[in-house]
Amino acid sequence: MSSHIEPAGHPLLAEVNPVAIPRQELVHHGRDFHWITEKVCGIVEAKTPVWWWWCFGVAAFVASFTVAGLIYLVGTGVGVWGHANPVNWAWDIVNFVFWIGIGHAGTLISAILCLLRQKWRTSINRASEAMTIFAVVCAGIFPVFHVGRVWMAWYLFPIPNANYIWQNFRSPLEWDVFAVSTYGTVSVLFWYVGLLPDLGTMRDRFTAAGNLLKARLYGFFAMGWRGSNRHWANYEMAYLILAGVATPLVLSVHTIVSFDFAVSLIPGWHTTIFPPYFVAGAIFSGFGMVMTLMLPLRAIYRLEDLITQYHIDCMCKITLATGTMVGYAYAMEFFIAWYGANPYEGFAFINRAFGHYAWAYWIMITCNVITPQFFWSRRVRENTTLVWILSIFVNVGMWFERFVIIVTSLARDFLPSSWGYYSPSIVEIFTFFGTFGVFSVLFLLFIRFVPIMPMSEVKAVIPQADPHGTGH
Amino acid sequence: MSKIFPKSANALPLQIVLFIVVLAGVATAAVTYYATPKYLRIGYEPVQPVPFDHSLHAGQLGLDCRYCHASVEKSATSSLPAAQTCMNCHSVIKPASPLLAPVRHSYETGEPVPWVKVHVAPDYVYFNHSVHVTRGVSCVECHGKVNEMTTVYHAKPHSMGFCLDCHRQPEKFLRAPRDVYNLDSPTLAAQGKMDEALAQIHQWKVKPPQSCSGCHR
Numbered sequence: 001m002s003s004h005i006e007p008a009g010h011p012l013l014a015e016v017n018p019v020a021i022p023r024q025e026l027v028h029h030g031r032d033f034h035w036i037t038e039k040v041c042g043i044v045e046a047k048t049p050v051w052w053w054w055c056f057g058v059a060a061f062v063a064s065f066t067v068a069g070l071i072y073l074v075g076t077g078v079g080v081w082g083h084a085n086p087v088n089w090a091w092d093i094v095n096f097v098f099w100i101g102i103g104h105a106g107t108l109i110s111a112i113l114c115l116l117r118q119k120w121r122t123s124i125n126r127a128s129e130a131m132t133i134f135a136v137v138c139a140g141i142f143p144v145f146h147v148g149r150v151w152m153a154w155y156l157f158p159i160p161n162a163n164y165i166w167q168n169f170r171s172p173l174e175w176d177v178f179a180v181s182t183y184g185t186v187s188v189l190f191w192y193v194g195l196l197p198d199l200g201t202m203r204d205r206f207t208a209a210g211n212l213l214k215a216r217l218y219g220f221f222a223m224g225w226r227g228s229n230r231h232w233a234n235y236e237m238a239y240l241i242l243a244g245v246a247t248p249l250v251l252s253v254h255t256i257v258s259f260d261f262a263v264s265l266i267p268g269w270h271t272t273i274f275p276p277y278f279v280a281g282a283i284f285s286g287f288g289m290v291m292t293l294m295l296p297l298r299a300i301y302r303l304e305d306l307i308t309q310y311h312i313d314c315m316c317k318i319t320l321a322t323g324t325m326v327g328y329a330y331a332m333e334f335f336i337a338w339y340g341a342n343p344y345e346g347f348a349f350i351n352r353a354f355g356h357y358a359w360a361y362w363i364m365i366t367c368n369v370i371t372p373q374f375f376w377s378r379r380v381r382e383n384t385t386l387v388w389i390l391s392i393f394v395n396v397g398m399w400f401e402r403f404v405i406i407v408t409s410l411a412r413d414f415l416p417s418s419w420g421y422y423s424p425s426i427v428e429i430f431t432f433f434g435t436f437g438v439f440s441v442l443f444l445l446f447i448r449f450v451p452i453m454p455m456s457e458v459k460a461v462i463p464q465a466d467p468h469g470t471g472h
Numbered sequence: 473m474s475k476i477f478p479k480s481a482n483a484l485p486l487q488i489v490l491f492i493v494v495l496a497g498v499a500t501a502a503v504t505y506y507a508t509p510k511y512l513r514i515g516y517e518p519v520q521p522v523p524f525d526h527s528l529h530a531g532q533l534g535l536d537c538r539y540c541h542a543s544v545e546k547s548a549t550s551s552l553p554a555a556q557t558c559m560n561c562h563s564v565i566k567p568a569s570p571l572l573a574p575v576r577h578s579y580e581t582g583e584p585v586p587w588v589k590v591h592v593a594p595d596y597v598y599f600n601h602s603v604h605v606t607r608g609v610s611c612v613e614c615h616g617k618v619n620e621m622t623t624v625y626h627a628k629p630h631s632m633g634f635c636l637d638c639h640r641q642p643e644k645f646l647r648a649p650r651d652v653y654n655l656d657s658p659t660l661a662a663q664g665k666m667d668e669a670l671a672q673i674h675q676w677k678v679k680p681p682q683s684c685s686g687c688h689r
Binding site for chain 2 (some may be wrong): 161163164165207212216219223
């Protein structure tokens with residue numbers, strides 16, 4: 001395409017002179033194909049660093065808390081969680097929504113940004129997709145173990161059985177089952193398809209280095225990738241289709257999760273704003289988590305040339321945008337509670353802000369509404385440490401958002417005689433704390449054994465990839 | 473590129489898919505056959521402290537079930553007979569039989585004979601004998617031909633599906649009230665008297681629960 005635009009139609013157009021804004025450089029220091037391959041493969045090929053073992057040990061230790069919590073739960077019964085009338089849903093679903101929400105950034109980056117041709121996605125999409133999958137794993141733990149006798153969890157799916165147990169398809173919880181399992185499946189497929197060329201590269205490099213065991217291992221998973229023209233054509237098509245399939249999922253999964261609440265009649269849950277508000281919150285928390293993970297990774301592996309300041313800017317801006325949407329939703333909920341003139345709804349919100357759980361509410365407001373506003377400032381965005389700290393606040397805030405929504409509404413429902421106060425049992429705390437270990441273990445294994453960036457895609461965004469040199 | 477896989481590896485994807493399909497098929501078939509109440513429960517026949525023989529007492533001697541299971545048509549649970557009931561006859565018939573020692577012990581001390589339970593409804597299921605028996609549901613529908621058993625065994629699956637199969641179309645399973653304790657009698661439907669069965673349902677407003685709270689209270 002030529003860079004000169006032919007004027008057409010209205011004569012005024014001839015006078016329009018669009019400013020030529022230079023495209024942001026996505027890879028610094030003119031790094032070439034070879035450098036990128038060496039950099040990304042080098043991480044996997046190098047000897048396991050000492051810090052990795054330390055982190056892995058700590059993560060595994062933390063993960064053991066989940067294992068212990070779950071063993072105790074299965075051995076004793078679901079009563080070991082602190083749920084009791086009226087709060088029969090608490091940390092289990094809070095944690096579920098928290099983790100599922102985190103997953104959303106991965107899918108957004110890989111699917112929506114792919115379709116929108118946002119090229120800056122390339123250097124962070126692989127790790128974010130991995131994050132998505134691991135977050136779904138952590139999320140899944142809670143509803144599955146919440147059924148109490150886990151070996152009956154398959155009753156969630158419509159499988160014919162001797163007890164004629166059939167699912168209630170009018171229940172949003174059942175929609176959740178399908179939404180989340182579809183989401184998990186598509187995320188894994190998407191991630192895996194994207195990995196194929198890189199697995200092929202790894203196989204070839206290990207073959208060349210004479211490490212036959214690893215060559216075979218990567219070769220097995222590369223499924224015979226040879227990088228022929230036909231392979232690439234099929235690959236691009238498959239990737240595009242998967243991006244198309246995954247795009248509605250970004251919006252649908254958390255919409256359906258929000259239906260768990262919105263479809264019920266509990267004051268504070270029964271609101272139409274929930275779906276968009278949950279989706280915005282999910283993307284907000286997801287980007288928070290992407291930054292929490294990518295910034296240390298960037299520092300440790302010296303990836304500044306690949307994950308540039310521009311990438312961080314983009315992520316901060318998305319966080320700012322979605323965080324502000326979430327803030328708007330909080331305000332709108334209050335407005336509607338007043339405008340709707342329903343005394344129960346009004347009470348639910350007053351109670352959130354000034355009732356027994358006000359401390360949680362104000363943590364939520366501080367972390368979710370105030371934190372992202374710092375990202376207006378370029379100085380803040382350029383201070384990586386500060387960005388990292390703020391991203392942690394985002395994660396904390398989003399956990400509290402789910403806590404506030406779920407627990408405050410249930411603890412104070414229609415009948416004052418049934419009001420109560422919920423605090424988690426030690427088993428719940430253990431189980432939740434441990435999921436961070438589970439997540440970290442998986443993520444550490446990922447950075448150790450899988451190329452953390454799609455090399456081919458990163459290469460495609462550097463100038464050398466453009467044979468015409470016109471900058472398009 | 474040097475070869476790291478033999479040529480036969482080309483067939484691997486197909487082989488893996490076939491393997492998974494076959495494995496899934498076998499697993500499904502095995503679970504369906506071996507892991508359902510039909511297989512797990514039917515035939516359960518514990519050894520009882522006294523080799524009490526229903527085929528003799530209820531079959532040959534023709535004792536009515538209610539002679540021993542006295543509360544079956546009046547209450548939710550069907551009672552087991554006290555030693556007194558056995559001693560009505562066994563104080564004269566075979567009074568010294570070693571097989572009856574536990575019954576005599578129970579009779580003297582008042583401690584019940586430790587019969588082993590055969591049918592157990594889970595504690596989350598509400599079950600009521602009288603409501604079934606008095607509406608023409610015979611023992612045989614849920615316990616099989618007890619009058620022909622030397623030792624009672626689990627003859628029906630007692631899964632939720634089993635209960636619901638009848639609750640959804642009770643007319644196919646009902647008997648005339650006088651036939652409830654006659655385990656050899658055919659159902660009204662089998663006698664071609666569907667209209668009588670329907671009339672019975674209409675007259676007594678028989679409406680077995682199908683909603684969860686009917687059985688899971």
